[in-house]
Amino acid sequence: MAQKISEKVSEILGKIKTCMGFQKKGNKVDSFKLITSPAVLFVLALFAGMLIVYFYNAMPAFNREGLSVYLKDVWRAVENPSEEYYGLASAIWGSIYTSMIAILVALPLSIAYSIFVVDYAPKRIKNTLIITSDVMAGLPTIIYGIWGAFVLVPFLKDYVMTPLHRYLSFIPIFSYPPITGFSYFSAGILLGIMVTPFASAIIREAYQMTPFAYREAAFSVGMTRYEATKVMLGYIKPAMFSGVILAFGRAIGETVAVSLVIGNTFNLSANLFAPGYTISSLIANQFGNAFIYSHMLPVLYAAGLALFFIGLLVNSAGLYLLRRWEKNVSI
Amino acid sequence: MNEYAIETKNLKISYGDNEVIKGVDLKVLKNVVFALMGPSGCGKSTMLRAFNRLLELNKDAVVEGEVLLFGENIYSPDIDPIEVRRDVGMVFQYPNPFPHLTIYDNVAIGLKLNKLAKNKRELDERVRWALEKAALWDEVKDRMGDYPSDLSGGQKQRLVVARALAMKPKVLLMDEPTANIDPVGTKKIEELLFELKEDYTIILVTHSPAQAARVSDCVGFLYLGELIEVGSTKDIFEKPKNELTEQYVTGELV
Numbered sequence A: 001m002a003q004k005i006s007e008k009v010s011e012i013l014g015k016i017k018t019c020m021g022f023q024k025k026g027n028k029v030d031s032f033k034l035i036t037s038p039a040v041l042f043v044l045a046l047f048a049g050m051l052i053v054y055f056y057n058a059m060p061a062f063n064r065e066g067l068s069v070y071l072k073d074v075w076r077a078v079e080n081p082s083e084e085y086y087g088l089a090s091a092i093w094g095s096i097y098t099s100m101i102a103i104l105v106a107l108p109l110s111i112a113y114s115i116f117v118v119d120y121a122p123k124r125i126k127n128t129l130i131i132t133s134d135v136m137a138g139l140p141t142i143i144y145g146i147w148g149a150f151v152l153v154p155f156l157k158d159y160v161m162t163p164l165h166r167y168l169s170f171i172p173i174f175s176y177p178p179i180t181g182f183s184y185f186s187a188g189i190l191l192g193i194m195v196t197p198f199a200s201a202i203i204r205e206a207y208q209m210t211p212f213a214y215r216e217a218a219f220s221v222g223m224t225r226y227e228a229t230k231v232m233l234g235y236i237k238p239a240m241f242s243g244v245i246l247a248f249g250r251a252i253g254e255t256v257a258v259s260l261v262i263g264n265t266f267n268l269s270a271n272l273f274a275p276g277y278t279i280s281s282l283i284a285n286q287f288g289n290a291f292i293y294s295h296m297l298p299v300l301y302a303a304g305l306a307l308f309f310i311g312l313l314v315n316s317a318g319l320y321l322l323r324r325w326e327k328n329v330s331i
Numbered sequence B: 001m002n003e004y005a006i007e008t009k010n011l012k013i014s015y016g017d018n019e020v021i022k023g024v025d026l027k028v029l030k031n032v033v034f035a036l037m038g039p040s041g042c043g044k045s046t047m048l049r050a051f052n053r054l055l056e057l058n059k060d061a062v063v064e065g066e067v068l069l070f071g072e073n074i075y076s077p078d079i080d081p082i083e084v085r086r087d088v089g090m091v092f093q094y095p096n097p098f099p100h101l102t103i104y105d106n107v108a109i110g111l112k113l114n115k116l117a118k119n120k121r122e123l124d125e126r127v128r129w130a131l132e133k134a135a136l137w138d139e140v141k142d143r144m145g146d147y148p149s150d151l152s153g154g155q156k157q158r159l160v161v162a163r164a165l166a167m168k169p170k171v172l173l174m175d176e177p178t179a180n181i182d183p184v185g186t187k188k189i190e191e192l193l194f195e196l197k198e199d200y201t202i203i204l205v206t207h208s209p210a211q212a213a214r215v216s217d218c219v220g221f222l223y224l225g226e227l228i229e230v231g232s233t234k235d236i237f238e239k240p241k242n243e244l245t246e247q248y249v250t251g252e253l254v
């Protein structure tokens, strides 16, 4: 009897193991898998838990204001709780706007940098260049923030924004007078500089790995170096795409550096030189106030949730397109 | 015009200190299939790439001597390598159509960039002509907008042939074009050679004496960077003068 039970137990255990994929064909337990699986479960649980915490804590804001917390552009933080009213539209807009500017800056920079490092840089300085950009990717972002606020913003204000505004202010995006220089534009440029090392690492790697056979093919039909380079860039489009997605993800999440240069003003405008807010700079700046005003904290959670979903959306859209593209052109 | 499509004079090629081609004098007649055969590593690919100046992509490679294309030295300073490459097409050891361009664009790209077609209609016609020449048109005419990833190895290789032919080159270099495709594909490519030599001079690199015997009119045997023997295919295979050549064609030398 006892034997039967133990047989049964080991049979069931065996089934469970097979189900969970712990057991390999040779009836041997893959102990590495056994050890690492809890880590995977832990990460998944953490992910789900975080999402739940955010939802739970944002709930009061949704109950009070509904979805308009995302759609309205107001920020009424007042003594009387019943008159408090918050909307995140300008911060969401600011996040997307500055991140897009960042991409517009980072993409050409990364492409040019990659081509230079791979094709033109003499062997001696090649490694120095690669290490430099890797170090720049790892710098604490506050370093960029301070440099941005005290060096980049004044420079952009005097030599880029002011002339553009003076001569092209009839174009709506240049119409806001760059008085302080703290603006979407400054934030976007700074972000672009900050994410370039990330985007360029991916693009450079891919460009370096383009099969020599395709280069030869390009030159063999009478292409110039410029034309061949263009064709090879077409070949690494998926990598550029991943680079852009990664850069966008970093740009939209960046907090400290952006807070220092964007002007932290509630504003919903396409005016490049106007100050604004981003979701993360808003959370960082308003965090202290959230303890003073009754209804603000749930709104900040709702803001975090928005960031979360934008990130998720961008990344999954990116992955989807990448997959589709790779399927089409797989070699 | 000169009776030789390609002629080399004391051609020497080295990678850094490593001399790979050691003074080769070679004459290739027009409108023939010339097979350049020899064991692996003897310098066939290297020499072939000197004929369209593709070797220049490799910064270590140094070319000395002369390569005459229809009597004109393509290494003289006033010659633009890009012009040379338009006149001398190339097919590679691994079928390498651009995976990110459509079948149509793979053939059209050289034409487009070199502005060899006046308008879309002319371009279409030229693409079709090249694909027909490469015996691929019937197989791809309904999917010109697809990417080449679904083509078989042999089809990809014929697409590369079409890409080269579209430029209307005078000489076609083929570096072991059948090394990486199946027997059916190989047969198709070999049949193609007979058609193509009407209009082009073909230099075919192969490490297979059997293939050289099947498809070529003339053969050159390259061994360790030296051209051991050149002659008509018949002579080389039936009464080789050099012992090494004899050993190679009988399969004793590998």
Ligand SMILES: Nc1ncnc2c1ncn2[C@@H]1O[C@H](COP(=O)(O)OP(=O)(O)OP(=O)(O)O)[C@@H](O)[C@H]1O
Binding pocket: B015, B018, B020, B038, B039, B040, B041, B042, B043, B044, B045, B046, B047, B058, B060, B207
């Ligand atoms: N890019 C390069 N840099 C340095 N040496 C090279 C390079 N390419 C080839 N070599 C050397 O030159 C010699 C000839 O190589 P090559 O590729 O021309 O031979 P091959 O006859 O085409 O051989 P296979 O039949 O294997 O293709 C070899 O010893 C090779 O190691």
Ligand SMILES: [Mg+2]
Binding pocket: B044, B045, B046, B093, B175, B176
């Ligand atoms: Mg070779």
